[in-house]
Amino acid sequence: VSERAERLVGLLDGAGIDVMLLTNLVNVRYLTGYSGTNGLALVGPETRAFLTDFRYVEQAAEEVEASFERRRAAQDLLSGIEELLPQGELRLGFEDAHVPVRTYARLRELLPERIELVPVTGLVEKLRAVKDPAEVQRIRAASELADAAFERLLAAGLVGRSEREAALALEVAMRELGAQRPSFESIVAAGPHGALPHAQPRETLIEPGQLVVIDWGAQLDGYCSDCTRTVATGELAEDAREVYALVAAAQLAGVEGVRAGRGGREVDSVPRQLIADGGHGEHFGHGLGHGVGLEVHEAPRLAQRSEDTLEAGNMVTVEPGIYLPGVLGVRIEDLVLVTEGGCEILTTVPKALRVVT
Ligand code: ZN
Ligand code: ZN
Numbered sequence: 001v002s003e004r005a006e007r008l009v010g011l012l013d014g015a016g017i018d019v020m021l022l023t024n025l026v027n028v029r030y031l032t033g034y035s036g037t038n039g040l041a042l043v044g045p046e047t048r049a050f051l052t053d054f055r056y057v058e059q060a061a062e063e064v065e066a067s068f069e070r071r072r073a074a075q076d077l078l079s080g081i082e083e084l085l086p087q088g089e090l091r092l093g094f095e096d097a098h099v100p101v102r103t104y105a106r107l108r109e110l111l112p113e114r115i116e117l118v119p120v121t122g123l124v125e126k127l128r129a130v131k132d133p134a135e136v137q138r139i140r141a142a143s144e145l146a147d148a149a150f151e152r153l154l155a156a157g158l159v160g161r162s163e164r165e166a167a168l169a170l171e172v173a174m175r176e177l178g179a180q181r182p183s184f185e186s187i188v189a190a191g192p193h194g195a196l197p198h199a200q201p202r203e204t205l206i207e208p209g210q211l212v213v214i215d216w217g218a219q220l221d222g223y224c225s226d227c228t229r230t231v232a233t234g235e236l237a238e239d240a241r242e243v244y245a246l247v248a249a250a251q252l253a254g255v256e257g258v259r260a261g262r263g264g265r266e267v268d269s270v271p272r273q274l275i276a277d278g279g280h281g282e283h284f285g286h287g288l289g290h291g292v293g294l295e296v297h298e299a300p301r302l303a304q305r306s307e308d309t310l311e312a313g314n315m316v317t318v319e320p321g322i323y324l325p326g327v328l329g330v331r332i333e334d335l336v337l338v339t340e341g342g343c344e345i346l347t348t349v350p351k352a353l354r355v356v357t
Contacts, residue, residue, distance in 0.1 A: 002065055004031050005043050007127055012044065017093035017118050019044030019085060024098040026294050027124040033063045035222060040077050041068065042084055049084040051077050078103070078110055085115065093120035122299070129291055129299040130313040135223065136337060139292065139315055142179070143225035143335050143346045146218040149173035150229065150349055154356045159208050159233050163188040163201035166214075174218045183217035183224035183296045194230070194329030197286055197321060208234040208357065211244070211328050217296055224296040226317050227347050228333035231354045243322050244330050244353050246278040251332040251351065254288055254302075254318040258336055258343040264306030271320045272304070280322045289317040292335060314338040315346075 022028050022041040036059050039052040050068040052060050073080035096119035152173040167188040189199035190206045194213040215228040250271035257267045268288040275284045287303025292315050300308030319333030336343040
């Protein structure tokens with residue numbers, strides 16, 4: 001954690017600011033180590049300050065990186081900012097994606113005129129996109145835990161259980177195996193319901209001969225995992241097997257395309273073309289993948305609209321899907337670590353079509 005604030009300072013000039021105010025708690029955690037729910041940080045060449053209220057003083061003392069000056073705010077945190085800033089004219093950056101209009105107005109009211117408020121986009125998010133070895137280790141552990149929970153779910157069978165019950169069993173398994181929580185609400189979607197990319201598990205029972213899309217992840221030590229598998233609950237119709245094979249081929253092509261230096265758009269293009277060539281272009285409506293870390297969706301993005309370029313240390317998903325409205329859905333998602341020469345797949349669950357009854 002200690003060198004992260006240093007790396008942020010290196011970006012301040014380019015963003016046209018002297019000091020950065022961090023109020024997004026995920027970014028605060030990334031920079032300081034603090035995992036509580038009220039706190040803010042200030043980072044500049046000569047400023048390393050962390051502010052919280054009396055409820056979190058002890059937690060802050062334990063967690064916050066030693067290079068940060070730790071202060072307890074009298075009332076609301078914003079009123080404690082000014083005294084931590086250097087003298088004279090100052091450009092103070094704030095996180096424009098995370099500061100509500102009301103907070104901005106309050107800040108402007110509290111700070112003297114010498115301090116200019118400058119909106120800044122995605123500075124810490126840019127740092128967070130490149131994982132250090134300790135972060136990779138944590139994500140790997142979260143991913144392994146999620147894989148083990150999935151095997152537990154499949155071992156108990158799917159047919160005759162409701163989607164909701166299966167999703168709950170998966171989440172219980174993750175918690176039992178040590179996860180803090182699921183990294184998002186698990187998806188279990190059988191048959192036609194699988195055609196909704198963000199399906200909510202229903203009370204409907206899973207039947208034999210269906211494709212079941214299962215998308216889940218565990219959060220461990222703050223870090224998330226994300227994985228999707230589609231399994232069969234018995235003999236499938238020919239067209240369902242064909243769709244599965246096409247998504248599996250696209251997923252493989254997607255993984256093969258991941259490497260440092262490639263554009264997020266470029267990586268998305270190859271599997272997308274493959275699915276289009278297979279006649280399902282309009283049935284793959286979302287991007288190929290997204291970054292994963294302290295949040296389950298973060299930079300960089302693999303999509304046609306992405307302007308990101310992959311770097312070694314990025315952690316991304318590769319998750320093509322085909323969704324046939326009213327019929328079925330197939331998605332296969334791996335979590336991969338971007339390396340100079342390609343990528344390393346963290347997910348260990350097999351991708352060949354599995355029959356689970
Ligand atoms: Zn997922
Ligand atoms: Zn995902």
